[in-house]
Amino acid sequence: MAIHQAAQQGFSQQSSTYQRGRPEYPAELLGWLDHDLGARAGADVVDLGAGTGKFTTLLARLGAGVTAIEPVDAMRERLIEAVPGVRALPGSAESMPLDDASVDAVACAQAFHWFANEAALAEIHRVLRPGGRLGLIWNVRDERVDWVAAITGIITPYEGDAPRHYTGRWRQPFETQNLFTPLQRTSFSHSHVGSFDQVVIDRFMSVSFIAALPEQNKREIEARIRALRDVYPALQSETIAFPYQTEAWLSERIR
Template identity: 55%
Template sequence: MTDVHGSARDGYAREAKAYAHGRPDYPEGLLGWLGEALEISHGKQVADLGAGTGKFTALLLRSGAQVTAIEPVAAMREQLSAALPAVKVLNGTAQAIPLAAQSLDALTCAQAFHWFADERSLGEIHRVLRPGGHLGLVWNVRDERVDWVAEVTRIVERYEGSTPRFHTGEWRQAFAGARFEPLRLREFSHQHVGPPEQVIVARLLSVSFIAALPDERKHWVAEQLRELIASHPALKGRTEVAFPYRTEAYSTRALD
């Protein structure tokens, strides 16, 4: 796994269960977007790259497509196979996709592309797509216009370091000169509803650079999150909260 960033390799290996438990699913509107923007439908050949525990893979399956999940972290593949036993799961990276050239109608990356956004990865993605094949990039982004969500970010961002992140926008640079059409954006509102221990604490403990922390520091992060839950007026005393997200979905097509 030399092509996998250390924060992803170590953090996701240690906290795969927290990822499966704490991460939100995706808005229903994306199912229509898969068909409209990516032309994914029954029988199409699709790969979910950096599939993790299969959160997005499950949505892809509902399109009727033939879906292959590709994930380099063994602990994540185990969670995916347990949740979606009928899905073909392969060990692979964006720099070495274990599929034949021009074998896919579409490829998706959910919560993942920022990890491997470079010329080499886009070249590999282009290789496995058929001419005119579709690439979809999706992120659930915390809606920091809500004050307590902004406070959650402040608690965890001090540990971010040089970890690749969606919010920096640096991932866009990989498309300069790449053989893809300009990216098209669709936005969806989304909420992760559940107990605060799940949708706030477990969710943030699943962030790669938090999951990779020594146990003592990780415990300290969890305690700060619990203190926020216990004291903020919008969270205090609630057995269920709605964590707001803005889902950004980007689509493009491979050029010949």
């Protein structure tokens, strides 16, 4: 399956900005990964769509044997620098360079909406051992906060046909298959703390469909986001706490 242009172009151009601007994951997620997903010490785990390795690092901390699969070369190069020693392979959700029934768990962090299709589920099912588990994780912006909603209002008109988590379309393949159990959701509150440039500017300029725009458009969007500091006092602090809800979805291989 072809990689969506927004992902291929945007993530290739902005891999360093992505690494700086994307949040880590809440400490509470470690317990879920260990107990619920089964990504514990000694387990064989795939980080699918691993990007620059932010989530790979978390899996490695648990002592699991991690294989990171990432199709975008620039992102995978950042991952190899960030998480030395982890096995990092080119590949896609629909074609993983792994043997049948060879892993205990597959995790997709910030990624599954890019390849939410029946072929990907079939491939994930192929590489999982019987009883293996699939975990889907997203850091979701908390748009109950006024300035977060204002940023979303600036970037959304540019998304085009890029797959997005918030639409919920990523759930559709699960509704027509008999390979996995129904999804179960767990949620954790989380904040990305840092400077305005890091947690706001770098975060949104690394959004795939923004990063893929012509330079003039990107400069205009950045200027509009920076102008929000004059409107919202919370953005005028030296340190910003950007609010997220971390969603963790779990499903198990049926047969």
